[in-house]
Amino acid sequence: MTRWGMVIDVGRCIGCQACTVACKVENLSPVDAWYAPVVEYEVGEYPDARMSYLPTLCNHCTDAPCVTACPSGALRRRDDGIVLADEDRCIGSRACMAACPYGALHLFEEASGEVLGDGSRGRPSLLEPYTAAGRIPGTVSKCTYCAHRIDFGTANGLMPGVDPLATPVCVVTCPAECRIFGDLDDPDSRVSRYTAERGPREVLRPDAQTGATTAYVGLS
Amino acid sequence: MSAPVTAAPLPQNVFMDRWVLGPKTQRVWGLNHAIWFTLMGIGGGVFLVGRAFDVTTELGRVLGLPLVDVVSFVLIAIGGVVLIADLGRPLQAWRAFRNVKASWISWGAWADLVFLTFGGLLMLPDLEIGDSTPFSGLGWESEADGAGSVMLVLASIAAVVVMLYAGAVLARPRSIPYWHSVAVPFQFLASSLAMATATVLVLVVLDGDDVTSGQAVTLAVLSAALAVSMLLHLTTDKEAPGKKESIDRLVRGSSRTTFLFVSLLAGTALPALLALVAAAAGGARNALVVVALPLLVVGGFLLRLDTLKAGIYPPVTMPSVPARRTRG
Amino acid sequence: MGDDGLYVRAEDGVRPLVWDETDNTAKPFDEAPRTGTLTGTYEVAGRVVRTAFQTLKDHVRxxxxxxxxxxxxxxxxxxxxxxxxxxxAACIGQTIEVDGVELPYRPASVVWYRGLSAHKHSLLNGFAIILLPTLMGAIDVPGGLLGDPYSLKGKTPTREYEAPASPEGLIARGFIGGGRVGGVYPPRKVRAPETPEMFELLPVGPYGAVFYLLNSEKEEKYNPPPFPRMLIQYHSNMMKTSGPPDVxxxxxxxxxxxxxxxxRFEETTEMADIVIPDLHYLERLVPFTFQHYGAGDSPLSCYGAKPVVPSPFPGPKPDEPYVDVMQVLLEIAERAGFLPDLYESMNTVAQLKGEYRLDPAEKYSYAEMVxxxxxxxxxxxxxLDWHLADGLWTDEKSVKEKYPRPFVAARAQVYFEFMHAAGDDVRRVTKELGIPWETDDYQVLPDWKPGPAFKHxxxxxxxxxxxxxxxxxxxxTHHNPMLRSISARHDDLRSIWIHPETARRRGIADGDRVLVESAAGRSQRATARVTQLVHPDVVAVQGCGGGWAKGANPDEVNFNALLNLDEEHIDFLSGALDSVIAVNVATIEGGRR
Structure with a gap:
């Protein structure tokens, strides 16, 4: 059985946000929605202080609280572990948004504007490709682990996590190679081997018991 | 290349505001939800309490229907309209019935439907249009017999779910520690029953009857149970990440006045006290119960609103050497 | 070297002598063993002389x-x-085999940029830092600083290997800073300035940009060449990049x-008499946007821009479906009558050969030229067809091209003797011109000298x-909406970083709006980010935001607006403008945002 998952080596992230931008371009996420933001945090005290970065995205949970919370069945977990939002089925209850401990679900609000450089909010051209792409206002969308790339790859004999065209774009884009993707059920996959060698494997909000398939090394 | 700058609301996903680690206060649910939580709570409760006190058929009628049930139906219907209007896609609201296996909102949708259906059918024989009662021959005349009793049981179960499910929606996921507790649905249930009890008792007073000592004691017990639950929830796991911030907000922060003083003290503890005094003091009993109603409703509404506002996610990770940034 | 600080040279007056311990004599470098004597004081032709390395050793003590x-x-x-x-870390003495060739293994490197070089005395800083990898033998070897672009001449696939050496036997190109401050040695001949930048007076400087501003401000003092009568500004925003915007x-x-x-409309564009709107790189045809023919162990590569999104300026012909500034310029050249000259220039600049040369008697479309x-x-x-369909060209380098230093016969310098003559040259010419000029930093070994902000x-x-x-x-990229949006989420362009203790002493809380004011009275408003990430004596600004053109945000901190453009802050050797400013930071009354 294939179960896609990602491990993020926090120590390797340089905070360049290339994944963040690549994801937005690849998935045309709504103006306010960034499916894969890199969060920053400071650690320590001067002179032993440093800036650390935490790349985030949907954790594609095995026991996904968003799937449980959704009243309309718009969220579902595929057999390969990818959690997808079906905008056609979404009624915009936002129960999934509140239920997700990671902030991985995003409402496409027509009234929203992009946060501009001055902290004010505007309505720039970024909105247009999103509506032009046929996305539905009032619905929720999320990171898909680039399921379209994975599905393209598996249909064409490519290996997700190895072949760039079959791998999530955030993984492919990262110049520091801090994201590793692959089949968690395959002990020889890149992701399994990386975790075995560099572990331990940690997840965000372990108290939430979500069974996240997005995991981290070097978190604590 | 520049964009026209227009005022626009913040995104509901608070994780998008600032990309720094830290507790984040949810913006998904707010005023609209507090309103429908409250209305549906009272509505479901009134249906049950009217029957528990066996006053449903005595307190006046509208179009032949018992006033208590009309109040119940109207409140739940308004709550439902608010709920639907708040959806991102109101016209797709029917899809909310789909995930009944897992989603408490689906359960709530079904409960609303079952309640309105069977509760409505139950009343239907009594409906008077002009001088006629077109549905009087439907085959059930009393809630006590055959089909009527089945419908009563179904409607009653649905009414309990209607009061409860909003709290369960909040409590089920572990994302927000303050919400993830049986205390939240319990408080919503207790608050609903207390508000409903007071409502029914005010209808009793308006009907010219006297509130009994037992009825006042019931109101006192429900209100006191709510107050105790609120206090317990505020004093348990006080240091847990996320919950600590929620409690800070409710007890010391921006919700201090509305939650601590208005909802807990004036809106819950005080009505409990008034009801207790009313139970003992026969002369002033009716007046005390009438005073308790608005206090309970305001308190119940603020309980829901402030609980929503205190929905705080802890940081997604806690570095072993904590971050020093204060802004989040 | 002798008491005068100059090399003791052979009879030809060019080749420096080295001490040969095997027979205790001084010999021209190319006649002595490569493992010459590093240290010591000796007597040569009746003079007491020292090795250059000994002088360095004494100097840094x-x-x-x-x-x-x-x-x-x-x-x-x-x-x-x-x-x-x-x-x-430099693993002195260790070797590594790369593609069958045994090479020195020196995994220790120093990389620097503006933090070191955008200062008064910056050339001396550069000399000091390059000594580290030089002494470790960690330049252009595996693990070391890869950067000297001297190894490749011309472009692949016709590239040639070249290891230039000066007559003195020293590596003669880009030796300092791995090409980052290229062209330091050998120094250029100093002459009276013909450019507004006065680059002619900077024999070891990498650029002279800032002097055109100083000259414009103080024309009488520096008597520069005639002031420019025309400026063509191309895809740049000088107002944001070159110094204090008011200057x-x-x-x-x-x-x-x-x-x-x-x-796009930018601050500098707003000053223009004629604006020619140009295409974004995703709309344009440019054959060589990126060329990596140079240093390092990554493959040689080259790619250009091509129109992949529709242009807002549709062209008149099917084969030129958009209007690019190159087409505009070609048409201007034609109308002004110098199109044939332009073709000849293109032949020279692009080194077009044989059938690809442009015939001045013909007329070509821009696409044909590309x-x-x-x-x-x-x-x-x-x-062009290949470019539009693919367009990425790469080629692996040979070991020699990746790690050229072991194959270079010429020597690296640890003693910058050439600075002596360069300084004399500058002093002579500026004296003739009758203009004041700082030459104290023309010294053979680096020293630390305080910058203008030091202990203010x-x-x-x-x-x-x-x-x-x-x-x-x-x-x-400050104009890019996506990146602006990310910036807003980190509040980076509006913020200054300040240490908690420093902030406390000045009554500043995290998130306060503050005024950053230089000793010269220049100021900017900012939001304080109180953080452990910064030295207690330092206030840090990220990027260079601000501006007043459409779409710019005046609320951001414009770092350049705090710079001082005066002699005290200009390095007269490198043309660098000092980018450390002595400032005060104070809350703006009622400034909580």
Missing amino acids: RYTPEYVEEVTTVPAETVKRLAREFGE IERFLKRIPFIVSITR DRWLKNEFGEDHG AAPHDLYLVNMKIPHHALSH
């Missing part, structure tokens, strides 16, 4: 870790630890005619420094 601690506040113990770690504005206002070729250019570069199969009197006793934002490419 004064820079003890304790002294460094006094200047930098970095504890002496840390300095010692770093030195030890660097030396150990640049005064400069631009003096220029009678400005043409701006631009992709086609010829590409084929000339990469061969018949790699013309209170209240301007904080050092304002500038740093990059990881998700921006300098200020070039």
